[in-house]
Structures are given as structure tokens and as C-alpha cells.
Amino acid sequence: MDDKEKAFGRPLATRDMTQRFKTGGFTFPFGVYPEEEFAQGEGYDSRYLETEGCFYYEIMVSHERILPTFLALTNLLPDKVCLVVKIHSSDYYRDHDTYISEEILDKTEVLWWIQDWKDVALDDGFFGVGIFTEGSGLEVFLDDHKTIHVYHKDPDLMESTLEKLGIPFVMDMRFFWDEPHYHEPLPLDEEAGDDYLTAFEDLADLYDLYLDEEEEETDTDGTPLGITCWKVEIRGFIHGDKDKLGQGFYSTLYVNAESRKHVTELVDEYLAGREEQVDLYLQMARVPVELLTTEMARRNPEPEEPGVWHESDRVVFNWDHPGQ
Structure with missing residues (x-):
């Protein structure tokens, strides 16, 4: 089984869907988890991106802390933002399709949508969502591994915010997704109807989205x-x-x-x-x-x-x- 088959090929029926995958005190989302026991801890790592002129943060917290952490970090962005959505692609030559809103949106409105669709946002291993501001180098994005990525120009503000949230800095932090792991989409049972494509469809009905790619086949x-x-x-x-x-x-x-x-x-x-x-x-x-x-x-x-x-x-x- 190659890496792509491992990431997207494990049948849902092999899992006990009544319990989340846990290692130590860390709880993983339903839709993405390590292939084997991995001692994932909470924390963040950061580095300066010279070409972008900003600092980049990768933040990992246990599942129950993802939403409050994400919302707290979006407070560092202005009230008007753009939406970015990344969904799994069945394309043989690419793993994801990334869509961006055509217009500037109300941050509060987007965050309400994320909370309404939190099952997909926080648990679907085929879906990522976030917000950014054009030209400012500011972004908060929750990816399909449910790792939070932040681009910001004020390291003092970022570090004080993360300290208040109780998230420690970890030099050369290890992430479970650097090792073999699984991605799974919702629904998690026959009665659930929402999945990453349903969520994307809802967003596409609300906002004008364009595919962020160069026409290069x-x-x-x-x-x-x-x-x-x-x-x-x-x-x-x-x-x-x-x-x-x-x-x-x-x-x-x-x-x-x-x-x-x-x-x-x-x-x-x-x-x-x-x-x-x-x-x-x-x-x-x-x-x-x-x-x-x-x-x-x-x-x-x-x-x-x-x-x-x-x-x-x-x-x-x-x-x-x-x-x-």
C-alpha cells in the first residue's frame, strides 16, 4: 500500500466509530489519525518566512481544543477577510483543490458558518477551511489534519496569544502527519448526511468561489x-x-x-x-x-x-x- 492509498484507502468499517483515537491525553479527530501509536503532544513551532515577510506558525491541540483555539486566533485578523477552502480531490495527479472567495467577507459571518458546520470543519479528513486578508500576510487556516496554520507579522502578539491559550512553544515539534496516517471523510454513520462536498456546496451557494490554480495539465x-x-x-x-x-x-x-x-x-x-x-x-x-x-x-x-x-x-x- 503506497502513501496515497494509506492516506485515503482505509475502509470506515474497520473502525469503532463510537470512540475517538487517543494517545496519552491527546484526542484525534474522527477523520484523521496516525496509522500506529504516536505520542502527539500539544504545542506550536514557528519560523520566519523571508520571501513572504511574515512569521509562520504550526499549532497542534487536542480535538476538544481546536475550535476555541481557532476562534481565538482569528481575533488577530481584521473584520473583513477572504475565505479559503481546501477539499480532497479524487484527481490522480493532485491531492487537493483550493478555492478562494471572490469578494471580501464579514469575518463574523464566516466564523458562524464554521461553527454551524463544525462536524465537518473539525472532523472531516478531506476538508480544510480558513480566512486571510489580501496583501497583508495574515491568515488563519485549519487544514485537513486539523492543524492550525497562522501567518502573521507580529511575533510578540502571536506568542503572547498562544501563551494565554496555554499552548507551549516546542522546538522542532513532531506532528503525526509526518508519519503514515489515515484520512477519512464524513459521514461517520448511515444516518449522517453532511460531508466535505456538502459543506463545499453550501459555501459555493453562499459565496462566489474560484479555483486557485494555474491552468497547467x-x-x-x-x-x-x-x-x-x-x-x-x-x-x-x-x-x-x-x-x-x-x-x-x-x-x-x-x-x-x-x-x-x-x-x-x-x-x-x-x-x-x-x-x-x-x-x-x-x-x-x-x-x-x-x-x-x-x-x-x-x-x-x-x-x-x-x-x-x-x-x-x-x-x-x-x-x-x-x-x-
């Missing part, structure tokens, strides 16, 4: 990929129903395309023929043809030919009751 060695198979998860609606008075649908499409931009062009063309359109792209992930199942590979006899070549069964819902 290469493999891990930097070699251009050309036309590749993409697995694309969308939310759509009937053309003309922009007020969302009728029904919407979720669907998974398989597309041969050169880039994300090319994917959107091909999907738009495919849906236009059905008088439908995309409301939201939930995920786009490149899947090497050799990793497709035999059945799926048969459906794609010309992998070099661009276009949508398969659509899954749709899930239809009413806009006023998305869960139905």
Missing part, C-alpha cells in the same frame, strides 16, 4: 497530459430555470478533455443539447484510462476523442428541498 513529472479522462460531478438544472423553481439534478459525467476549461466547454455543449445547464461543478478529477474498470473502459473506445462519453444515473431533487 501535466503529470507528476511535468509532462503535458494531452487529452485525459475526467470524472466530473455536477449539479444542474433545466435551461431557463435560473430562479430554481423546479427540479435540479446531480450527475457524474465522464469526459475526454485536455483541461478543466475544455471540460466545461464539452459539458456545457452536452447539456445544451438537453436544454440543461450546470449550476455548480462539485469536482473534476483526472482518471488515467488504465485505472478505469473494464466495463467503463469499454464505454470509452476512443480515449483520444474529446467529448462526454458516459453519464451516471441522476439524482433529482427539488430546489426548495435539496435533500428530497
Whole structure:
């Protein structure tokens, strides 16, 4: 089992979901924990980033202290901020997709959202969220390991704040995620409905988010990929129903395309023929043809030919009751 399989491949059924993973007095989130016993302690490490002109802090606390610590650290940022969200990607060539809000937001509003969605924010191993201010070098981010990262220009303020929170400085601090570990998404049981994609969908409905990446479709060695198979998860609606008075649908499409931009062009063309359109792209992930199942590979006899070549069964819902 390679590192990526270890990080994202352990079935939920192998765990006792009634108890959190603990070592000593440290409690781990449900969705991310070490493969073996690891004596994780609380504390922080820091260093100066010369190119950014600010100090960088990595802060680790036991699960029950994550939210109050995160909220206390966001007090060090101004009232107007940008949102940053990082979600797990199923893309073979990248681990995460990072999204940033187009507009400046009210910090209080964003923090209320995080508290409303705390199960995902604090426990989902496929989800990270934070806030930052443009051009100032200030950021507080809770990643998918549930480690808090802070970029700040005032080390005295940071260190006094961390001291008041009872978080010690630890030189060359060891983090469990430097060793083999597991990531798991919510839901944690059959009755739970919220997961990292549901959270992302809610944020995308509230705010204009853009994907923070350069349009560069290469493999891990930097070699251009050309036309590749993409697995694309969308939310759509009937053309003309922009007020969302009728029904919407979720669907998974398989597309041969050169880039994300090319994917959107091909999907738009495919849906236009059905008088439908995309409301939201939930995920786009490149899947090497050799990793497709035999059945799926048969459906794609010309992998070099661009276009949508398969659509899954749709899930239809009413806009006023998305869960139905």
C-alpha cells in the first residue's frame, strides 16, 4: 500500500466509530489519525518566512481544543477577510483543490458558518477551511489534519496569544502527519448526511468561489497530459430555470478533455443539447484510462476523442428541498 492509498484507502468499517483515537491525553479527530501509536503532544513551532515577510506558525491541540483555539486566533485578523477552502480531490495527479472567495467577507459571518458546520470543519479528513486578508500576510487556516496554520507579522502578539491559550512553544515539534496516517471523510454513520462536498456546496451557494490554480495539465513529472479522462460531478438544472423553481439534478459525467476549461466547454455543449445547464461543478478529477474498470473502459473506445462519453444515473431533487 503506497502513501496515497494509506492516506485515503482505509475502509470506515474497520473502525469503532463510537470512540475517538487517543494517545496519552491527546484526542484525534474522527477523520484523521496516525496509522500506529504516536505520542502527539500539544504545542506550536514557528519560523520566519523571508520571501513572504511574515512569521509562520504550526499549532497542534487536542480535538476538544481546536475550535476555541481557532476562534481565538482569528481575533488577530481584521473584520473583513477572504475565505479559503481546501477539499480532497479524487484527481490522480493532485491531492487537493483550493478555492478562494471572490469578494471580501464579514469575518463574523464566516466564523458562524464554521461553527454551524463544525462536524465537518473539525472532523472531516478531506476538508480544510480558513480566512486571510489580501496583501497583508495574515491568515488563519485549519487544514485537513486539523492543524492550525497562522501567518502573521507580529511575533510578540502571536506568542503572547498562544501563551494565554496555554499552548507551549516546542522546538522542532513532531506532528503525526509526518508519519503514515489515515484520512477519512464524513459521514461517520448511515444516518449522517453532511460531508466535505456538502459543506463545499453550501459555501459555493453562499459565496462566489474560484479555483486557485494555474491552468497547467501535466503529470507528476511535468509532462503535458494531452487529452485525459475526467470524472466530473455536477449539479444542474433545466435551461431557463435560473430562479430554481423546479427540479435540479446531480450527475457524474465522464469526459475526454485536455483541461478543466475544455471540460466545461464539452459539458456545457452536452447539456445544451438537453436544454440543461450546470449550476455548480462539485469536482473534476483526472482518471488515467488504465485505472478505469473494464466495463467503463469499454464505454470509452476512443480515449483520444474529446467529448462526454458516459453519464451516471441522476439524482433529482427539488430546489426548495435539496435533500428530497
